[in-house]
Amino acid sequence: MSKAFASTGDTEAKTISFTEVGPDLYAFTAEGDPNTGIIIGDNGVMVVDTQATPVMAQQVIERIRQVTDKPVKYVVLSHYHAVRVLGAAAYDAEQIIASETCRAMIHERGQEDWDSEFGRFPRLFQSHQSIPGLTWPTMTLRNKMTVYLGKRRVDLMHLGRAHTAGDIVTWIPDAGVMFSGDIVEFHSACYCGDAHLRDWPITLDRIAEFQPRALAPGRGDALVSPDQVREALVLTRDFVESTYRPVAAAAAAGRSLKEAMTACREHCDPKFGDFAIYEHCLPFNVARAYDEALGIDTPRIWTAERDQAMWTALQS
Numbered sequence: 001m002s003k004a005f006a007s008t009g010d011t012e013a014k015t016i017s018f019t020e021v022g023p024d025l026y027a028f029t030a031e032g033d034p035n036t037g038i039i040i041g042d043n044g045v046m047v048v049d050t051q052a053t054p055v056m057a058q059q060v061i062e063r064i065r066q067v068t069d070k071p072v073k074y075v076v077l078s079h080y081h082a083v084r085v086l087g088a089a090a091y092d093a094e095q096i097i098a099s100e101t102c103r104a105m106i107h108e109r110g111q112e113d114w115d116s117e118f119g120r121f122p123r124l125f126q127s128h129q130s131i132p133g134l135t136w137p138t139m140t141l142r143n144k145m146t147v148y149l150g151k152r153r154v155d156l157m158h159l160g161r162a163h164t165a166g167d168i169v170t171w172i173p174d175a176g177v178m179f180s181g182d183i184v185e186f187h188s189a190c191y192c193g194d195a196h197l198r199d200w201p202i203t204l205d206r207i208a209e210f211q212p213r214a215l216a217p218g219r220g221d222a223l224v225s226p227d228q229v230r231e232a233l234v235l236t237r238d239f240v241e242s243t244y245r246p247v248a249a250a251a252a253a254g255r256s257l258k259e260a261m262t263a264c265r266e267h268c269d270p271k272f273g274d275f276a277i278y279e280h281c282l283p284f285n286v287a288r289a290y291d292e293a294l295g296i297d298t299p300r301i302w303t304a305e306r307d308q309a310m311w312t313a314l315q316s
Helices: 054-067 100-120 200-208 226-252 257-272 278-293 304-315
Strands: 017-022 025-030 033-040 045-048 072-076 095-099 139-141 144-149 152-157 169-172 177-185 214-219
Touching: 017 214, 025 054, 025 214, 033 054, 033 152, 033 169, 045 054, 045 144, 072 144, 095 100, 100 139, 100 304, 139 144, 177 200, 177 226, 200 226, 214 226, 226 257, 226 278, 257 278, 257 304, 278 304
Parallel strands: 045 072, 072 095, 095 139, 177 214
Antiparallel strands: 017 025, 025 033, 033 045, 033 214, 144 152, 152 169, 169 177
């Protein structure tokens, strides 16, 4: 029997933090588990990323109700991954917003991603029976959309491909605060299984141009100073480039996926081995970097069957 995925045995509950990152702006974080952002305006609330199930989303709603009784009017999906979107029903929002590409990816691979992620990391899908089905955006943007919560302006922007082809960031100009989704992580591994690794650093540069005073990453602690934001951008870039370069070199030399994994470990283990979900992400990161280096621009769809085939190849 092959070794199980790294996160199937990850059952320990994480400590939740609810951090104010700006005036009426909060980050719900949990020690490397997926983060959720909260934006409070004059007449309502916007939630950025939802948690993986409606029952898990109730933990976010409890924190929201500690700071405001305003209704949740908007849910924003930073990208299509199941752990980000399947809890949306809990918020009863008027609109669910995502990029056009994100919606297309839900149509193309949303069910497969749900099945795959649940098999890899079951703890992140507590009370999975509460999920009513795939989450579908009701509004989409191509490059940019501005939403007003009363006087508070919120800009939703696709700055380029990175963690997925359809990532968007959420920018609150009056506070200089950004919610980045998984484009930026902090002391947590980047999941690159559906990434565009060569584009990712360019997208990070575009985030840096905003000079955020604070930023809520996709995973890891909220970043509450410009220095912390810069550190996170540097760490994320280093992680992505340190993953891609040795794998690309191995692929160019005609080496196997398993040999590429060994090369990646030599570069990444010393720097990132203690990051949250590092072992969980590593095989998927190597597989995608290997494909991209061979010229496969569109990430292949992960299915439960493909997960196992890849894992078997790395264990043989």
